[in-house]
Amino acid sequence: MTTVTVVGAGGKMGQRVSNNLATSDFQVLFSENSPQGKELLASQDREVTDAAEAARQSDVVILAVPDVVLGKVSEALVPELKPGAIVLTLDPAAAYANLLLKRDDIEYAVAHPCHPSVFLERTTKEEYADTFGGIAAPQEVVAAFESDNETARKLADDVIRVMYAPVVDVHWVSVKQLAVLEPTLVETVACMVGSLLNEALHETVHTVGVPEPAARAMLLGHVQVALTNTLRGSNPFSDACLIAMDYGRESIVKDDWKKIFDDGELDKVIARMLKIDAVKRDN
Secondary structure (H helix, E strand, O other): OOEEEEEOOOOHHHHHHHHHHOOOOOEEEEEOOOHHHHHHHHHOOOOEOOHHHHHHHOOEEEEOOOHHHHHHHHHHHHHHOOOOOEEEEOOOHHHHOOOOOOOOOOEEEEEEEOOOOOOOOOOOHHHHHOOOOOOOOOEEEEEEOOOOOHHHHHHHHHHHHHHOOOEEEEEEEOHHHHHHHHHHHHHHHHHHHHHHHHHHHHHHHHHHOOOHHHHHHHHHHHHHHHHHHHHOOOOOOOHHHHHHHHHHHHHHOOOOHHHHHOHHHHHHHHHHHHOOOOOOOOO
16 A cells, blocks of 8 residues: 655645545555644544654655745655655745755655636535635646656656545646746736735725725626636727726836746745745756
8 A cells, every 4th residue: 555644734735635635545644743733633533653754654755844944854854765755745946946855766746736727617615615726626736757757657646636636637847847837927926916906906995995895896807807818818808908908017017027937037036935045056
């Protein structure tokens, strides 16, 4: 039987992946350091196993811990792994920055959920309520595995499909490509735009004085239209809307904004996220 360990099983992401793995056919071990996390796991009747002990038994070790400590956690656990084991992280930043302790006789994978699409056809209340994914709403996953060990990749794929279930598909890319997707595409751009929309709503209501129900209704409906028109080509924008869009770009967006896709800028934002001086490069 395949043994999978979740390190950080009492944390936010640790809980999400543990909930799915706990009902799987894998033998699952749970590791947690914090008293609060241990208490939570105890309330779920999940026995806590020492991380090093669990690592020695495992075929796959999922490091569900904050990015800023992944380097130290890998230094403690990677030496304990049996040859052929897989280290699976949930974000690409630490792998991209070469912070994970390297061993030639083990494999490394990264897998990040796409979350349920805004265009997902939801047919149940449970799917509608699951905005994050991993409970009821189907989602896709993007993963990186740069070894040519297809047996290990298949095992990683199997674990990924369980821990993020229900999964539509797993898309395999390089670590760098995954880092371009997150943070650059979805955090630097998409999440920032979401925050900007919220700020614009606040200004509309609290500075201009538009009643909040009217402003919120207008914004949320038009967000749907904006996304489907631009990303799916559902309908053309009106000529007047295009003029207003051009004004918005001129007023809000910097001319050189596409520099965020340069390698140096990717290094910069990941170093900032990991709270390190600079991204490490292999010699």
